[in-house]
Amino acid sequence: MLESGALVVDSVSHCFNHTPENHKHPHAQRWDDETFELGAKLLPDGYVPSEEVFYRDHQPEELARLLFLESQIDYTVYHSLPLDDYFHDGYVSREKGFEFLEQNPNRSSMYVDINPLEDDAGDQIEEFARRDGVEGIKFYPARYQNGNDLSLQLTEDSVWPLLERIADSEVDTLAIHKFIPFATAPVRYFTPDDVEDAANSFPDLNFEIIHAGFSFIEETVLAMASHDNVYANLENTACLVNTRPKKFARALGEMLYWAGPDRIVYAGGATALHPQPPIEGIWNFEMPEDLRAGEDYPEVTQEDKEKILGGNALRLLGKDPEQVKKDIEGDEWDQRRQELQETGEFPADAWSTYDADTATLSADD
Incomplete structure (x- = not known):
């Protein structure tokens, strides 16, 4: 929770599996290593995980402690990943996501991964959309099969019918x-050009561009400006606020200039990244004066920050902030936070709750 009393929502969290046993694609180790190296560039000193913490099969209890004890996050959206052509469990398994939901029903929702190349992908969408806590579907724009990289843009013949199935299902958001x-x-598989066609054809669906502003900022903001059902999800991008503040300022400034503050949602990217530094960075952020004068970017108000750090995500999920506050008041994490606040130790030190042998905040306490 912010010092203003507004809720903090992490719109992307994961239980990654970075173990060698999970590797399926010849480049899986490279993917793990590049993810670790990206975190080392994006996170400030003291928040980069050790190799021991990073290269493991992360579990739901670890994710919960990271989010709810080591950061100000009150509510999260777990994203499972459909990358079973690269990793045996898809990199972030559905099973751990549903376990996390079961353990934290008042603090979490889930976007479920779907592989459009599977024959029963449409049936999977309908099945998972009916499950409690599932609020969206997650796609990736490329796959690897039979030695080839395959494009899965939303406009592909294999993908478009699935948008119709999502539109007819009990969820109303697709994250891509x-x-x-x-x-x-190739790079061309990852551009957001296809999002505009989909947003125009399915006006009742919301489309979250994941990692918005890190790449393809011009295409992203123009899609947002033209379609009020396109949202910017700041996973990874949010971390730039501390380590590459000018790049973050330009990305956020373009979004605010073209689309306003109501369709930008914060995401931390746990467990690959620590979620607390970008929360603090965004809360303390001020648009640089040279960018306000030279680019006509607006001032970022406290109201804007409260929307980005939680309010917009709750609205997208159809959650009433006051009801969420009531639902989580006095729960396990609220009690443990209060104990830490009394000792001045909340949020807990980065990654401290991961070491069950030395931490006083282990799951068995």
Whole structure:
């Protein structure tokens, strides 16, 4: 929770599996290593995980402690990932996501991964959309099969019918990864050009561009400006606020200039990244004067920050902030936070709750 009393919502969290046993694609180790190296560039000193913490099969209890004890996050959206052509469990398994939901029903929702190339992908959408806590579907724009990288843009013949199935289902949001390419897939697979066609054809669906502003900022903001059902999800991008503040300022400034503050949602990217530094960075952020004068970017108000750090995500999920506050008041994490606040130790030190042998905040306490 922010010092103003507004809720903090992390719109993307994961239980990654960075173990060698999970590797399926010849570039899986490279993917793990590049993810670790990206975190080392994006996170400030003291928040970069050790190799011991990073290269493991992260579990739901670890994620909960990271979010609810080591950061100000009150509510999160767990994203499972459909990358079973690269990793045996898809990199972030559905099973751990549903376990996390079961353990934290008042503090979490879930976007479920779907692989459009599977014959029963449409049936999966309908099945998962009916499950409690599932609020969205997650796609990736490329796959790897039979030695080839395959494009899965939303406009592909294999993908478009699935948008119709989502539109007819009990969820109303599709999240799509748009970022730097992974493994050997070409850059063109990752541009957000296809989002506009989909947003125009399915006006009742919301489209979250994941990692918005890290890459393809011009295409992203113009899609947001033209379609009020396109949202910017700041996973990874939010971390730039501390380590590359001018790049973050330009990305946020363009979004605010073209689309305003109501469709930008914060995401931390746990467990690959620590979620607390970008929360503090955004809360303390001020648009640089040279960018306000030279680019006509607006001032970022406290109201804007409260929307970005939680309010917009709750509205997208259809959650009433006051009801969420009532639902989590006095729960396990609220009690443990209060104990830490009394000792001045909340949020807990980065990654401290991961070491069950030395931490006083282990799951068994």
